[in-house]
Amino acid sequence: MQFTDRIWPKVKPLWESYLAHPFVKGMGDGSLPIEKFKHWLTQDYVYLVEYARLFAIGTEKATSLEMMQAYAKGLDGVLFVEMNLHREYCASFGLSEADLLATQPSAVNLAYTSYMLSQAQAGGVENVSAALLACSWSYSYIGRALAAIPGALEGDKYGSWIQMYAGDDFTQLNDDAMALMNRIAEGKADYELDQLEDIVLKTGYFEYLFWDMCWNQSTWPVGIPGLN
């Protein structure tokens, strides 16, 4: 059985929980307040800088040229396809790239990227691919689910977001990430697969926390006036 089929019964309810989250629902019906979306946009930009590093780590740890090419392609996709969407949205809000890069990562954002990077550094390519899988898989799932809502793709606020994550380029990026994970996991013992599943599920839980953090527009909710 392929790794992604083995874990599917565990990730499906998790992916579905994002679709039920008010942030994601609000993008689907266009009702999401723009201030909350801006919080996602700025937090996600600095998230993607760290996420891109995973592909760079994978490129370095690759055990074949083909694998090296697959990670390098993913790195290019994040830096130049996905981040272009953010840059375009920002321009439409009058925000510059410098504004985006000046964003301080929230507690959840920093915890999430730190966890992914430490798992990727601590193991071989199997850890790298497990750590990056939930991101592309869940966004692809969300993009395609929202695209099926009548009128959502044409929405003037979030239509281009949905077009990007439901589109061919991102679908390919995710298909490649899933195929690579499956190839790497082939022939591994159950206890190793369980460890990899744990990484995918934990990053999946962080995905939920990330949507929640954006919905609440929270940064560091530690009770000090001026921080939230």
Ligand SMILES: Cc1ncc(CO)c(N)n1
């Ligand atoms: C938090 C987060 N997860 C996944 C993706 C998709 O790459 C993204 N842009 N942001």
